[in-house]
Amino acid sequence: MEENQENWLPHLINAVPTTGYGKKLSMYTIALEGWRRGLKLKFYTIDNPENKLKIRYSLSSDEREHHFESSKGDKTTEEAYEICDNKFLTKEYLEKAGVPVAKGKRFPEASTNDEIIDYALSLGFPLVLKPINANGGKGVFSNIHTEEAFKDALEHVREDLGYPDVIVEKFVPGNEYRFIVVEDEVVGVLNRVPANIVGNGKDTIRQLIRNKNNERKRNPHLKSRMIKVDKAVTDLLKSYGYTMKTVPGEGEVLPLRLTSNLSTGGDSVDLTDVISPELNRIAIEGTKAIPGLSVSGMDIIVNEEDGSGVIIEANTRPGLGGHLFPVQGKPRDLPKKIVDYYFPETKDYERSALYFDFNSVLDPLKNRTATTVNVAPLPYGHTYSKKYIVSGKVQKIGYKVWIKRQAMQRRMHGFAEDLDDGVISIVIASTDKQAVDDFKQVCLEGNNKAKVENVEVEEYDLPVQIGFHINQKVTVEDVRELEKEKEQIEKERDYFQKKYGQIQNSTIWKSTSPVRKVLDVIKGK
Incomplete structure (x- = not known):
């Protein structure tokens, strides 16, 4: 079914099922890219002590096979993963390579809170406090300005959250950008903007948030990342002198949070084409500084005044969703870059x-x-591919099911759906161009209850799912047609089972058994 999908890469329009939304976007889009190039694709589960469902996938050619976990392929080594999983180790490797990082120090579990506080005071505010190995920003406190606030954050991270091993760093002012690096190339740069709305002079803040969330639901990367109205939002609005009932002026941009996390309603903005060569260099050198890291997500704080940057985190599984479906800017085809790297011959x-x-x-x-x-x-x-618009008496009489049967018998792909004006839209696709052209005549013929008056032909250049599908609701007549189709298939199955039994019991089949066994050995069965 076609939808209005603005700012999508053309080859992904209609081709991203809701199952592939959110955290599975990297997995699905890389797997799809490889499969579309003729590579063999396999999905599988792995054993783990917690018995959690962990799905992995592999792409292979005749020469080799590569395994993937989300966006991380097997060219990224276990050593690289262990380094990036430990923020202090990451910092050490980057510093040794001369890559700019924030000044700071690690404090292991044995360190006392007093030792950590003394160091924090010597470093000077503002500060950042973060666990050594937490993910997703959990336990990270940034831009801490007072000793009291630092003590509260330290107690919360070490005792309440259970992260006794921490890093204290000097806070670096600026905006946080995510750089995606594939080998020696920066292939995507994203800025995450805190949750916000733009006034139109008519709607209340509550309605504007609702409208913004409706937009996010249509974005495969943001569908489950809604702007939630909580105490942090209402407190910030209160500081502006606003409530949820306030109507912001036309074009007024209103931040709803101070943090830029996409999970709490932040927006992703693509900046790949405008980023400076110096920042790209930092991201590439940071990737090279970590042994075995080939595809990375480098988080860099950029000082907008002088253009300088420092790396604050390195990731072995960079999420691709924000780059594929940015709220603003140009989408980036990162799955192509990754498959190019693993299978350059394709x-x-x-x-x-x-x-x-x-x-x-x-x-x-x-x-x-x-x-x-x-x-x-x-x-x-x-x-x-082509689209056929069929008019006449064609709806609610089993016509779509009949079309499906004709398409499947010809091993063609596509879908059929009712349109509001009483016509049926049929999209058909095949590697046989003549068969696609000839399908117009099939549409004109129709089933015995149809009265086809006209078939219009349109070009169709959007992706098509393997197999043939009927969209929208199935009518009673469609169900009857499906039951007839099932009955016919069962008859054919019974016929072939009977024929197979006759062959197995025949004298010729029994006498040639030794020959078949030898052939199986030759074939490697």
Whole structure:
């Protein structure tokens, strides 16, 4: 089903199922990119002590296979992961390589709070306090200005959150940017802006937040990252002299939070084309400074006044969602860059317009009815597509089910759906151009209850899911057609089972058994 998807990469329009939204975006889009290039794709689960569901995937050619966890491939070593997982180790490696980092010191579990406070006072405010190995910004306190605030944060991190091993750093003013580096190239730069709304002179703050959240629901990366109205939001509004009922003026930008986390409603803004060569150099050198790190997400605080930057964190699994679907700016095709790096020989392979059903792949893994799912290989060759608009007596008479049967018999892909004006839209795709062109005649023919008056032909250049699907509600007539189709398939199954039994019991089949065994050995079965 087609939707209005502005600012999407064309090859992803309609091709990202809701199953692939949020945290699974990196996994799905890299897997899809490799599969569309003709690589073999496999999803599988791994054993772990907590018995949690952990899904991994692999891409392979005839020569080699690479395994991935989200956006992290197997060219990133375990050593690189361990270094990046420990913020102090990261800092040490960066400093040794001459890469700019914030001044600071690590305090292990054995350190007392008094020792840490003494060092903090000698370093001078403002300060940053963060755990050595927490993820997602958990336990990170930034821009601490007073001794009392530092003591409160320290107690909270070490005792309440249970992170006794901490780092104290000098706070570096500026904006935090995420740089994605693939080998020797910066392929994406993102700035995360705190949750905000823009007034229109008519709607209240409450309504503007609701409108903004509706927009976020349409973004695959932000669908589950809504702006939540909590005490932090209402307190900030109060400091402006506003309430949820206030109507901001036309064009008035109103920040709702001081932190830029996307999970609490922040916006992602692409800055790849305007970032300075010096900052790109810092990100690339920071990646090279960590042994075994080939694809990274470098978080850099940038001083907007002088353009300088310091690395505050290195990530081995950089999320791609914000770069693929930024709120502002140009989307970046990072899955292509990653597959180019792992399979450079496929760079010039024509990307197919087809995509696979991610739901049917994940379901048996989630239900634990399978530990491995191999995705069916991509049909070889260029995919041709067309849309047929069929008018006449065609709705609610089983016409769509009949069309589906015709398409599947011809091994074609696409979908059919009712439109509001009584017509049916049919998208058909195949590597056989003539078959796509000839399908117009199939649409004109119709089932025995249809009265087709006209079939208009339109070009179609959007992605198409493998198989043929019926969108929207299925009518009673459609159900009857499906039951007939099921009955026909069962008859065919019974016929072939009977024929197979006759062959197995035949004298020729039994007498040739030794020959078949030898052939199986030759084939390696």
